[in-house]
Amino acid sequence: MLDTSSRLLRLLALLQSRRFWPGGELAARLEVTGRTVRRDVDRLRSLGYPVESSSGLAGGYQLAAGSNLPPLLLDDDEALAVSLGLRLATAGTVAGMEDSALRALAKLKQVMPARLRTRVRNLHAAVQPLGAAGPSVPHERLVALAGACRGLQRLRFGYADQQGRASERDVEPHALVATGARWYLLAWDAVRADWRTFRIDRIVGTPRVGERFLPRKVPGGDAAAFVSRAISVQPYAVKARILLRAPLARMRERIPPSVGRLKRIDAQTCELEVGAQRHEAMAYHLAMLGVDFSVLEPKELVQHVRGLALRLSAAADLPPPATAGRGSRGRRARE
DNA sequence: TCTGCGTAAATTACGACCAA
DNA sequence: TTGGTCGTAATTTACGCAGA
Numbered sequence: 359m360l361d362t363s364s365r366l367l368r369l370l371a372l373l374q375s376r377r378f379w380p381g382g383e384l385a386a387r388l389e390v391t392g393r394t395v396r397r398d399v400d401r402l403r404s405l406g407y408p409v410e411s412s413s414g415l416a417g418g419y420q421l422a423a424g425s426n427l428p429p430l431l432l433d434d435d436e437a438l439a440v441s442l443g444l445r446l447a448t449a450g451t452v453a454g455m456e457d458s459a460l461r462a463l464a465k466l467k468q469v470m471p472a473r474l475r476t477r478v479r480n481l482h483a484a485v486q487p488l489g490a491a492g493p494s495v496p497h498e499r500l501v502a503l504a505g506a507c508r509g510l511q512r513l514r515f516g517y518a519d520q521q522g523r524a525s526e527r528d529v530e531p532h533a534l535v536a537t538g539a540r541w542y543l544l545a546w547d548a549v550r551a552d553w554r555t556f557r558i559d560r561i562v563g564t565p566r567v568g569e570r571f572l573p574r575k576v577p578g579g580d581a582a583a584f585v586s587r588a589i590s591v592q593p594y595a596v597k598a599r600i601l602l603r604a605p606l607a608r609m610r611e612r613i614p615p616s617v618g619r620l621k622r623i624d625a626q627t628c629e630l631e632v633g634a635q636r637h638e639a640m641a642y643h644l645a646m647l648g649v650d651f652s653v654l655e656p657k658e659l660v661q662h663v664r665g666l667a668l669r670l671s672a673a674a675d676l677p678p679p680a681t682a683g684r685g686s687r688g689r690r691a692r693e
Numbered sequence: 694t695c696t697g698c699g700t701a702a703a704t705t706a707c708g709a710c711c712a713a
Numbered sequence: 714t715t716g717g718t719c720g721t722a723a724t725t726t727a728c729g730c731a732g733a
Contacts, residue, residue: 362714381706391716396707414724417705 362398365390369398373409373421377509380418434474441466441478495541495558500534502565503543503558507531510570513545516562524562529554530571533581542589544581546574553577555588583619587631590618596637599654600630600644612647629654637662645670 365388372379372387385392399409399419408422432440444466447459470478506513510530517527529545536542541558553576576584602609602620606628609620618632630651634640641662644651653660 392706393716393718394714397715399706411706412724413704413706413722415704415726417724419706 362401366398366401369395370402370407370421373402373407373419378418378420384419434477437466437470437474438477438481441470442481445481499558499561499565500541502567503531504534506565506567507533510573512548512568512571513565514568515565517556518560518562527554527556528568529556530574532574532576533585534558535582535585542585544576544585544588553584555585587619590631590633596634596640596656596659598632598634598640598656598659600632601652601654602628602630602647603650603652604628609647609649638666641666 368388369384372384381392381395385395388395388398390398399411402409409419410422411417411419441463444459444463467475467478503513505511512528513531514526514528516524518524528548529543530548531543531545533544534541535544543556543558543561545554545556546552547554578584601623603626605626606620606622609628609630613620613630613632618630621629621631623629632640634643637659640659644653644663645666653663
């Protein structure tokens with residue numbers, strides 16, 4: 359069994375890791391009785407930690423917001439993750455966070471153990487952000503959405519879809535997913551009774567937090583995979599399945615999750631599920647992949663790929679234009 | 694049949710007390 | 714310091730009943 363001090367720190371870490379804990383669950387995690395948990399909660403309160411409790415069927419404990427941020431307890435992996443996240447935030451992916459991220463990163467490095475400093479240094483050397491590729495998102499909005507996801511609290515907000523049509527949404531937020539260029543919110547839409555993926559930069563105004571909800575299981579169990587599919591295939595008029603004659607790892611380097619979903623078939627082939635607005639555009643992009651492929655569906659795409667192949671073949675057989683002057687010939691010779 | 698109200702049961706936190 | 718027991722308080726849920 360842990361000694362009292364260690365158990366208090368462990369209890370504090372548990373309360374920080376999740377918003378709400380039933381007393382019995384805390385007792386099981388700490389391997390003590392509920393009575394001891396209550397004593398430890400009292401100790402935390404006497405030390406100034408605002409631990410709130412509630413009775414009844416849904417009773418339990420939660421760490422409330424105090425006047426100051428309490429000491430956070432991070433294990434090695436969590437400290438690395440925070441460090442990397444702050445490093446990326448300094449690149450301006452989230453609007454208005456650059457200076458704050460730099461200050462926080464400096465504080466974190468100051469208290470970091472030596473063994474972690476080396477790992478962080480290596481990690482930062484390997485990750486060189488180029489800056490925000492997509493629209494920036496106000497960090498206050500990200501913090502509010504993440505808090506609602508963690509606290510299992512409903513959200514209401516205005517939303518503008520791809521065509522700019524405005525609507526009012528009432529959702530049960532599940533997870534935030536970043537694709538590198540954009541942030542997305544995966545949530546259960548209470549009005550439409552279905553899962554929806556929202557681009558966070560399209561949320562209008564400040565989301566309003568509502569009552570708590572019981573968590574649902576994401577289809578497939580993986581929020582990131584669900585969002586990947588939602589943004590890479592579903593929004594497009596043309597959806598296709600392509601058999602790529604190349605190893606999955608090689609294709610993953612070329613096709614990010616926000617572009618298409620890849621699935622391993624065997625060591626030398628994989629399947630791509632992808633979307634586009636027009637068949638012509640998809641045929642062009644498939645040709646640019648630089649690997650052999652077969653269109654599994656739809657049939658219309660097969661016709662467009664065949665047409666593109668004929669045009670490229672004909673172009674290769676055409677004689678070069680006769681209008682090239684001496685100057686251009688000279689430049690070509692030097693190249 | 695639906696809605697609102699009152700009541701009982703179940704569940705959980707809390708405090709006091711005692712023993713190891 | 715910890716675990717166990719007991720009584721109390723608070724809250725939610727289930728159920729029955731009356732009225733529209």
